[in-house]
Amino acid sequence: MVSRIPVSVIALVVAVGVFVSSVGYADGRAGAGTHSVPGIRLFWLGQVLILVPVAGRLLSRRHLSNGHTVTLIAVVTVAEYLIKVNYTPLGFGFNDEFLHWRNTTNMLATGKLFEQNYGLPVGTYYPGLEEVTSALVSATGLSVFEAGLIVAGIAHLLFICFLYLAFCVAIRSHRIAGIAVLLYTATPSLTSFNSMFVYETLALAFLGMCIVAGLRSAIERSQAERRRWFIIAVLCIFATVITHHVTSYMLTAFLILVAVASRLTGSRNTAIRFGILATISATSVILWIATLARETISYFSPTVLGIVNGLNSLSKSGSTDAPNVVATPLSNEALQYVGLLVITVLIVVGCWQAWRRHRRHPWIIGMMIGCLGFFGFIAIRLATPDGQELAGRAATYTYIPVSVLAALALTRLVNSAAVRRLGAAVTVLVLASVVTLIIDGLANGWPPYWERLPGPHQVSSFESSVGPEEIAAADWTLTYLGPGNRIAADAGIYPVLLGYGDQNALQDISQLYDTPTWSPPVAAFAVENQVQYVLTDIRLTQLLPLNGTYFPGDITPVTRALPTANINKFNHINGVARVYDDGNINIYDLVSLGYVPQTP
Amino acid sequence: MYRRHLDILLAGATALAGGAAFAAHLPGTVQVVLGVALFFAPGYLWSEAILSHRLPPTERLLTTAGLSLILPILGGFLFYAVHIPLLRPDWVGLLVVLTLLGVVAVAVQRLREVPADPRLDPNAQRRSQPAAKGGMPAFNAFIWAVAGAVAIGSVAFSVKNAEAQKYPGYTQFWLTPLQNDPQKASLGVINHQGVAEQYQLKLLTKGKVAATWNFTLSDGQSWGHTVAYTVAYSEVANLYLMPNTNTPYRQADNGEALPTATATPTATNSK
Numbered sequence: 001m002v003s004r005i006p007v008s009v010i011a012l013v014v015a016v017g018v019f020v021s022s023v024g025y026a027d028g029r030a031g032a033g034t035h036s037v038p039g040i041r042l043f044w045l046g047q048v049l050i051l052v053p054v055a056g057r058l059l060s061r062r063h064l065s066n067g068h069t070v071t072l073i074a075v076v077t078v079a080e081y082l083i084k085v086n087y088t089p090l091g092f093g094f095n096d097e098f099l100h101w102r103n104t105t106n107m108l109a110t111g112k113l114f115e116q117n118y119g120l121p122v123g124t125y126y127p128g129l130e131e132v133t134s135a136l137v138s139a140t141g142l143s144v145f146e147a148g149l150i151v152a153g154i155a156h157l158l159f160i161c162f163l164y165l166a167f168c169v170a171i172r173s174h175r176i177a178g179i180a181v182l183l184y185t186a187t188p189s190l191t192s193f194n195s196m197f198v199y200e201t202l203a204l205a206f207l208g209m210c211i212v213a214g215l216r217s218a219i220e221r222s223q224a225e226r227r228r229w230f231i232i233a234v235l236c237i238f239a240t241v242i243t244h245h246v247t248s249y250m251l252t253a254f255l256i257l258v259a260v261a262s263r264l265t266g267s268r269n270t271a272i273r274f275g276i277l278a279t280i281s282a283t284s285v286i287l288w289i290a291t292l293a294r295e296t297i298s299y300f301s302p303t304v305l306g307i308v309n310g311l312n313s314l315s316k317s318g319s320t321d322a323p324n325v326v327a328t329p330l331s332n333e334a335l336q337y338v339g340l341l342v343i344t345v346l347i348v349v350g351c352w353q354a355w356r357r358h359r360r361h362p363w364i365i366g367m368m369i370g371c372l373g374f375f376g377f378i379a380i381r382l383a384t385p386d387g388q389e390l391a392g393r394a395a396t397y398t399y400i401p402v403s404v405l406a407a408l409a410l411t412r413l414v415n416s417a418a419v420r421r422l423g424a425a426v427t428v429l430v431l432a433s434v435v436t437l438i439i440d441g442l443a444n445g446w447p448p449y450w451e452r453l454p455g456p457h458q459v460s461s462f463e464s465s466v467g468p469e470e471i472a473a474a475d476w477t478l479t480y481l482g483p484g485n486r487i488a489a490d491a492g493i494y495p496v497l498l499g500y501g502d503q504n505a506l507q508d509i510s511q512l513y514d515t516p517t518w519s520p521p522v523a524a525f526a527v528e529n530q531v532q533y534v535l536t537d538i539r540l541t542q543l544l545p546l547n548g549t550y551f552p553g554d555i556t557p558v559t560r561a562l563p564t565a566n567i568n569k570f571n572h573i574n575g576v577a578r579v580y581d582d583g584n585i586n587i588y589d590l591v592s593l594g595y596v597p598q599t600p
Numbered sequence: 601m602y603r604r605h606l607d608i609l610l611a612g613a614t615a616l617a618g619g620a621a622f623a624a625h626l627p628g629t630v631q632v633v634l635g636v637a638l639f640f641a642p643g644y645l646w647s648e649a650i651l652s653h654r655l656p657p658t659e660r661l662l663t664t665a666g667l668s669l670i671l672p673i674l675g676g677f678l679f680y681a682v683h684i685p686l687l688r689p690d691w692v693g694l695l696v697v698l699t700l701l702g703v704v705a706v707a708v709q710r711l712r713e714v715p716a717d718p719r720l721d722p723n724a725q726r727r728s729q730p731a732a733k734g735g736m737p738a739f740n741a742f743i744w745a746v747a748g749a750v751a752i753g754s755v756a757f758s759v760k761n762a763e764a765q766k767y768p769g770y771t772q773f774w775l776t777p778l779q780n781d782p783q784k785a786s787l788g789v790i791n792h793q794g795v796a797e798q799y800q801l802k803l804l805t806k807g808k809v810a811a812t813w814n815f816t817l818s819d820g821q822s823w824g825h826t827v828a829y830t831v832a833y834s835e836v837a838n839l840y841l842m843p844n845t846n847t848p849y850r851q852a853d854n855g856e857a858l859p860t861a862t863a864t865p866t867a868t869n870s871k
Binding site (some may be wrong): 110472 | 617618622628631632635636638639650651652659662663665667668669670672673674676677680686687688689690692694695717722736739740741743745746747748750752753754755757758759761762763765766767770771772773774775776779784787792803807831847850851852853854855
């Protein structure tokens, strides 16, 4: 039975959804930001217009060809990417994007591969994204922003399409593969961190391509074809290792997982192929770190220690020391828990299905083992200081096996005789559940609820703290102070200084702003941290930060606005020059004139 | 036979044209089109060379795009290893060389290849099948075009809307020693108030007015002057937004004097 609604009509409805969401953004920009109720409603209406027709068509029992399935997946991926572009259509707006913009700009200017990046020192050693963007900028004459959007968009679409191809090759059902990719869309960071102009976005495309190539190298009939796909897989491994650290580790883990599962299920050829690929991947990762990217170890040490300590305290006392940063709305929390519950149930049913029907299938058994990562993901989310963010980032990888198992469960459910008897009502319920799951991913992903719509300036609050004034100030620092100055600043302008300003903006500097007077301990702290410039923003004294903290590195949520005297004190220190003033933002030169600490 | 190899010729010609467009500094649009072709040509050719041409169209498209992203990474790293800088001409050169090598690789590959068995070629099978019935190609094409127009329209709408977003006006003002000559300082103003503004700028040394400038700046326009700079005595620069010449609108100093007047902050959160 073929659907009467052409895919082109679904694409049109999706395009209208993108437009409606953009109108929601426009309403936020008109002044109220996220407080714009019509804007929020339009944004979510747009999302419903995007998700419902596609999910309905993919979940439907009516026949859908492989071509139409991949088209629908591409349509929904492009739609969500356009919504991300429409959030900041004039330039990179997401904080992490500034860092790669800076890397690319420096690479184009100097012609060097490993240029210093103050905001993301480890990113210096993973220049894949910057290389591709530089090549495109050079060939076309486009700006870094335009080329970056093209590279990130293509990479994001490639990742999703390769994931679909991998699921198709492994499960041998394009219908289940389509549903699996649809469920994967519920990953919290998929439409944000995984489609931004950041190195992970590009590396994920190579991960997807490597999985497809690895599978094809194992299952192709002719020896020549297997060898050709193997070459592609190896090229993908090298590109991943050069592009992004975590993705290269996850790729290695994934290759090992499939090799082990293949061995367990008796697929010797697949086990050997994936074993060799895993060895190449692991060796490349080790060599890269040992020879070029030693800093990766120190970059990850605090995160790993944080996770271990958090999990330790969770296992000992049943509770954690993870600080509670900002309370999320009840509706988001409820959605989050419903989502976790639905996924857990689907995983359990999916595992049961996998064991009953596919226990000789290496890929599906591999995914079953991989699903254990989901429970680690929940533990990280609950137990570690940056749990929410870490878990969100880890979900990119843990949701791959989860979506396969959940798709098996969901397909079984939709096809079951009981559901067929109950008819359309249950189908609608399943559709509603899947769309709710995806909306949970969007609502609890990025940007957070308090900057769901673009709008007016907010203090120390990621994207909503970035406007023309902050960019102009950062550009000014680069032009008039030169690059690499150690600057203390609030969390709002901090990433802009790192990116546009190419400054060495500092973390954990709130002590400079804690007192109303320039006391000897504060002066000593400034000397100890070799602070060259201090940036103040009068708006910190008027508004509380929606993010919970004013300064980068702080973890304790603030409950009252910064006292005016705390930032005005810099006007009264003999020898400290006020070199810049735009009414809100002031910059003080602490070192070049040789400041004299004042007695309190 | 000729048509079978047309793709190689096209890709090679595109690469050369892309390289020529870069060298000749052709107009933006031409360079963008040829540059995009140059960027993807190596990926197409090397996917042909490595994977043969018997790949279904979707997989061909995906592997072409994937390899187009991989090749600059590996090529760039190779350049780094042999100490070749990676400036713009080098990137264009790399893409041209990768394309030309790809042309040779595909040509060799196709010469060595056993003629394809149509029974094993999914593309040949697809071509030999009758066109699917029941479709409404013109209607579908029209709907796709409308969908594309709506999607692109949403981006254009967002761009216009973001450009028109109202921000509180502000004026950048600075007095900062020059990096290469600390005896001199850059004194500057940029108007971002959203409208033309009239300013008065007074430079005070040792508390006395040493110089006064009156100027009008349109939105986005800047004013700059180089002044003598010292830390031996106080130097204060007061910027006034006319007609108010009593209270400094912006203030900068060399840190040797304590400013007595307080600058008026821009109104905030009144967007």
